Amino acid sequence: MSDVLSVRGLTVTVRDKTLVSDVDLTVGPGERVGLIGESGSGKSLTALSVLGLLPEDVVAAGSVQLTGVDHELIGADERRMSRVRGRHLAMVFQEPMTALNPTMRVGDQIAEAMLIHRTVPGRRAARAAAVELLGRVQLPRETMRAYPHQLSGGQRQRIVLALALANDPALLICDEPTTALDVTVQALVLDLIVKGVVARSSALLFITHDLAVVATVCERVLVMYGGRVVESGPVEEVFTRPRHRYTEGLLAASDLETNERRLTTIPGNVPPAGQFPSGCVFRNRCRHATDVCSTAPSWTGTASTGFACHHPAEVTTHA
Amino acid sequence: MPEIREHIPAAHQPDAEPAIKLIDVVRNYTRPRTSLLRSAPAVHALRGVNLEVKQGERFGIVGESGCGKSTLLRIIAALDRASSGHVIVEGTDITHLPERRLRFLRENLQLVFQDPMSSLDPRMRVRDIIAEPLVVQGHPASGQRVRELLEAVGLSADAGDRYPHQFSGGQRQRISIARALAPRPRILVADEPVSALDVSVRAQVLNLISDLVDELNLTLVFVSHDLSVVKHVCDRVAVMNAGQIVETGYTGDVYAAPQHPYTQRLVSAIPTLHRALSGATTTDLLATKGEPA
Amino acid sequence: MRRLNPSLIAGGVIVGLIVVMALVSFVWTPYDATLVNPAVRLAKPSWEHWFGTDKFGRDVLSQIMVGSRTTLFVGVVAVGVAAVIGVPLGILAAMSRRWAHELIMRTNDLLLAFPALLLAIMFGAVFGASTLTAMIAIGIASVPSFARVIRSGALQVMRTEYVLAARAAGRQPFPIAVRHVLPNVTSLITVQASVSFAIAVLAEAALSFLGYGTPPPTPSWGRMLQESQEFLFSAPRLAIFPGVAIAIAVLGFNLLGDGLRDRFDPKLEDRR
Incomplete structure (x- = not known):
């Protein structure tokens, strides 16, 4: 079975700085994959590279292939990309207000999304489909006539989701879709995202800093730090038996369930983007780092499950 | 200053006096009119809040955006005034006290804010930022005290010479904490202090707050949208929704x-x-x- | 060291040249700028008169040099008056309660609606036409735009958490205005000052052109422009020299304002 999304050797640079380095990433049909990382990890740049939406002076190299699209996405011109975006590939970003046109009624925006790609026969059919899509994200029919500013943040994000799913894309990319939302609203939006992709057998690439959200939403996870994928594998595997020392530290630091008064910490701060150390990007904060860490660790394991660490955690650390 | 002393009558019976007590606090705002014909819309930010934070307690306030937790916090810090009800801090009713009579509060209650970008004046050096509360209250703002504070929050002494933008989010939050501790307060109010931080840095800042509260015997009021963070830090929690406290209890119990x-x-x-x-x-x-x- | 940016350098050089020209004019000019010499009326540029002479035979270069004094004087007075009243007013409005805020800003709007040149002409009519009265009028007319810009910047500063922290530490409103608000609106002040400076220079030119500005015989770029109009076709250089001088001065102050804004912003310091 061929992959829906296949990213090979993706490297993103801005002038002399490398922000993303040699990222491999695949998403299978109907698979839900999480991309996790902190600020400067390059997770959002990876998503933007796939979408072809990098800022002007930022350059991507490598290969991005999407099922149903017969050309390479890296370096594809805007005209070809606009035929892919919204049709084969859809996205939901953190800030729903910027994704919606403030001067257009939301119903018209959803209908237009389908008319652009001619996935419905006509205006009437598009409006009917839009009403149905709104129903799927649990918004009443009257929402069709609303303007974005008349809706709450959660409602707007549901509209964006309805827009993204309008053309049954093969892949949905969500970049921190619920970070700006309240917890109870987040729960609803997450559920709608998962139900939406499951109903369409779409694949999902879910980008966030929140480990618990990834664990709830995704089946497989990639951990990014300093522009590199440091570990990947099934969610249960990575989150219960982490091998890379960064993953291990991150899991410990985010464990608020602990009965200890003090939390386990990772020393130091996340360096600014492009200023991570050479070799292993984590070595300046790692308690296990030795001289060998100044050379880049090679990937251990298979393409979909593995890690890149000179001093990996023992497999038996957790029961 | 005799004027100040007469307002802390309860200082001799610290066990009996709650650090903060709110009785039926209401706060209404009127929005600017949007129409000439309709009257100005009113916002009921707080609808009768009752609250008691004991001395030395770690008290959490949890709620989602717009629930009134920020308004509540400002009222406790006398940065905003209640429309009705009473706010009592360390035995003194501050509800209607004019600013000039609030000196005890300005010394004893300090704040740490959410946004590490906007909570430090970008045009001041870190040492001036930390010394500001001391200068205001007429204490000698010695370099020694500033270095002490920097060390207490885990920053090097030369950090004082730099400007806020030269620090990462986590470091900036440490500077905020140092500023809050400068006048040796007894109550520390933290408004979402870790919400804007990376997960790997969040744990450091939570530990720091925890350690300092223990070491300095502070009363902590910790406001957050994140119940799991509050559960880790606080002994008791109040859950707010739509301007009211809907539930109060020990965090473990409320969570479970x-x-x-x-x-x-x-x-x-x-x-x-x-x-x-x-x-x-x-x-x-x-x-x-x-x-x- | 902070890096200098191109607009700061260009603006600084232009404004610097104008200042030097004004200073030099106090001790030396090729000719007496007010010396009427009918023998060389409307002379073309030559070695004796680099920029030529006007209808009275006065040396144009000398007039431009002495006129730069008027230009600088005009800018400093007008911007000074506007800033000294406008900045505190804007900060006061931002820090006041709602009704006081409304009162200040609505009064401000009223003034804003009043044409600057009309105010200057009224001042000229009442107090007598002079550069100083014209520029005080232009300065007063520039107060509302200053107050408006500073108010919106000060409102943003007042909403920051560092102001909240200062209040929580017991800082009184006046020290907050001086220590926190003012330093954080300086970039707005410099930008607004350079814009107002440019407007004032233009307004002086316009007023002198209309006869309400600098009275003769004091040389002024604006009046030179006015006096040149009857020769617009026969001797266009008489309009071009002061016109270009005004344009360069306005450009210089705008560039300087942009450059200062970038330089004063500590957040931009580390960017390359």
């Missing part, structure tokens, strides 16, 4: 067995690694605690 329907919804909506790894799905986040999805 929420009583109010809103708290139940809130608790079950929090995704946790533990639940996810034991098979919880997004649909389970929507289920009210105790009921199957």
